[in-house]
Structures are given as structure tokens and as C-alpha cells.
Amino acid sequence: xxxxxxxxxxxxxxxxxxxxxxxxxxxxxxxxxxxxxxxxxxxxxxxxxxxxxxxxxxxxxxxxxxxxxxxxxxxxxxxxxxxxxxxxxxxxxxxxxxxxxxxxxxxxxxxxxxxxxxxxxxxxxxxxxxxxxxxxxxxxxxxxxxxxxxxxxxxxxxxxxxxxxxxxxxxxxxxxxxxxxxxxxxxxxxxxxxxxxxxxxxxxxxxxxxxxxxxxxxxxxxxxxxxxxxxxxxxxxxxx
Numbered sequence: 001x002x003x004x005x006x007x008x009x010x011x012x013x014x015x016x017x018x019x020x021x022x023x024x025x026x027x028x029x030x031x032x033x034x035x036x037x038x039x040x041x042x043x044x045x046x047x048x049x050x051x052x053x054x055x056x057x058x059x060x061x062x063x064x065x066x067x068x069x070x071x072x073x074x075x076x077x078x079x080x081x082x083x084x085x086x087x088x089x090x091x092x093x094x095x096x097x098x099x100x101x102x103x104x105x106x107x108x109x110x111x112x113x114x115x116x117x118x119x120x121x122x123x124x125x126x127x128x129x130x131x132x133x134x135x136x137x138x139x140x141x142x143x144x145x146x147x148x149x150x151x152x153x154x155x156x157x158x159x160x161x162x163x164x165x166x167x168x169x170x171x172x173x174x175x176x177x178x179x180x181x182x183x184x185x186x187x188x189x190x191x192x193x194x195x196x197x198x199x200x201x202x203x204x205x206x207x208x209x210x211x212x213x214x215x216x217x218x219x220x221x222x223x224x225x226x227x228x229x230x231x232x233x234x235x236x237x238x239x240x
Contacts, residue, residue: 086192115194171214
């Protein structure tokens with residue numbers, strides 16, 4: 001029997017001997033697309049119980065069941081890091097969500113700023129992208145993608161124990177230092193393609209938990225900025 005290569009995120013509890021029912025979509029993917037048959041092995045995770053090796057016990061066109069065998073990895077939570085970003089064009093927003101999962105965030109928060117180009121998101125679609133990214137990158141936790149909310153309202157009720165890394169394109173070219181408590185609660189804020197408004201700069205400037213930085217000598221696209229900021233934070237304060 002070849003080693004399991006397919007990873008699947010499920011809602012069902014996992015444990016030795018546990019039977020895991022499959023939805024119609026999951027059955028179609030495993031048996032219709034990937035052509036698995038009874039006896040084939042897959043890897044399962046649910047964000048709570050770690051990763052388990054499982055065997056196909058029943059295979060059908062509209063459903064099926066897997067049988068958990070043994071745990072292959074324990075649950076590993078990402079750092080307590082939130083990503084706040086203004087939605088941009090569809091494909092680039094998808095990219096930000098996918099890379100946020102791969103690079104290790106605990107929560108993804110799309111925010112509406114004064115210059116945000118997109119006024120709505122498909123939360124269910126972005127959550128599906130987050131799940132697929134976790135399946136592909138070996139994560140055992142899928143960060144929730146929150147509904148779109150106004151940035152000013154979110155910041156007005158900001159938790160006092162969470163540091164905010166404000167990535168400001170106006171500081172491009174300035175030297176940065178990033179210091180803080182490793183493992184502590186943090187959030188990264190990435191602005192829209194049009195940048196932050198003066199009102200938003202004023203609001204963040206009054207926050208005692210805010211650290212303001214630039215992201216190198218050049219102004220980055222919003223999707224590039226998200227990856228750069230996550231890499232900077234992870235290398236200085238995260239689990240890299």
C-alpha cells in the first residue's frame with residue numbers, strides 16, 4: 001500500500017477506529033476525481049484532533065466513509081497572529097487568503113477602508129480557499145475568514161493586549177525594527193491599493209499598541225505587501 005498523499009479537512013471528530021462519513025462533494029473528489037478505491041489511504045484533519053491516517057471503508061458516487069487508523073501528527077496551532085487586509089481584485093484576494101494560511105495566521109479579517117475598491121466579499125468562497133490551502137501546505141488548523149467589516153469600527157473596539165503592525169506605504173524606504181514578545185497576540189494591517197486615508201492614519205496613530213513600519217524601499221502591491229509583512233513578522237516574532 002502506497003503512502004497517503006491526499007489530505008482532507010473534515011468536520012467530524014478524529015481518533016483511532018473512528019468512522020468518518022463523507023459528504024457528496026468529498027466523495028466526488030476522492031472517488032470521482034482522484035479515483036480512490038476501498039482500502040486506499042488518505043490523511044485527515046479537523047483543526048482540533050491533529051492529523052490522522054485513514055482508510056477508505058466505503059466508496060460510492062454520492063457518499064462514503066473513512067476509518068481512522070492512527071495519528072500522524074498532533075494539532076499544531078499557528079502563532080496568535082491576525083491578518084487585516086482590504087479586499088482587492090478577486091484573484092489577488094484569493095492569493096492573500098491562501099498565502100496567509102500557508103505562512104501561519106490564526107485569523108483572517110477582511111476590512112473595509114475609505115479607499116477599498118471592493119465593497120463585498122464571498123466569505124464562503126474565501127473560507128473554502130483557506131481550507132484548500134491548509135490541505136495542501138500540511139497545516140492541521142484552518143484559520144477562520146471573518147465577514148467584511150469596517151476598519152474604523154474594528155479599531156475602535158481593539159483589544160488592548162493585541163499589538164498592531166501597521167504597514168504604511170508612506171514609510172517606504174525607511175529602516176525598520178520589529179521587536180516584541182514572541183508568541184504574544186499580534187495583528188498585521190495591510191491597506192488597499194489606494195493607500196490609507198488621513199483619518200485612518202490618525203486613528204491608528206492614537207493606538208498605544210500600534211507599531212508603524214514600511215516594507216522596503218519600494219511601494220508594494222497589496223497582495224505582495226501581505227506576504228512581505230507576514231514574512232517579516234514570522235522571522236522576527238513568529239514560529240519560523
